[in-house]
Amino acid sequence: METTGSRSESQPYMAASGQTKESRGGSSGASSSVSDSISRGKDAISSAASEAMSSANSDMQALRADLNNLKDTLAKFMAQAGGEAARSAREVSANIASQVSDVASDLADRGADMAASASQQAKTVASELENMARRNPLGAMAGALLVGVLIGLVGRRR
Numbered sequence: 001m002e003t004t005g006s007r008s009e010s011q012p013y014m015a016a017s018g019q020t021k022e023s024r025g026g027s028s029g030a031s032s033s034v035s036d037s038i039s040r041g042k043d044a045i046s047s048a049a050s051e052a053m054s055s056a057n058s059d060m061q062a063l064r065a066d067l068n069n070l071k072d073t074l075a076k077f078m079a080q081a082g083g084e085a086a087r088s089a090r091e092v093s094a095n096i097a098s099q100v101s102d103v104a105s106d107l108a109d110r111g112a113d114m115a116a117s118a119s120q121q122a123k124t125v126a127s128e129l130e131n132m133a134r135r136n137p138l139g140a141m142a143g144a145l146l147v148g149v150l151i152g153l154v155g156r157r158r
Helices: 027-135 137-156
Strands: none
Touching: 027 137
């Protein structure tokens, strides 16, 4: 090995501890240093795993909270949508019932008007026939006889 500064070739440089073989006391010192390194490595891995588990646990709890909030939001949305649908259905049925009621009322009014008009026309025709019979009684009797004969002829053919 090449010498640097004040170090000699008889004392190799140890990168991890900065000590020479002689100063550590031989091979028992080397195994102690290795076991210390292994112990520090185990501790570092253990602490990293513990931090990772803690981080994963907190992330899992946050995810659970987010999912619960999402579930609550969806439940509120579905309840609100159901309420809106029911209200819309009630409004539509009320509008349809109102329109049907209006149409039925209009038809009933028209039927009543037509019946009143027909009754009025029948009274007018009866009144005209009565006035005509008073003015010309013989013509009314001749017309009645003619209508009777026609009814008799039609009745025979059947």
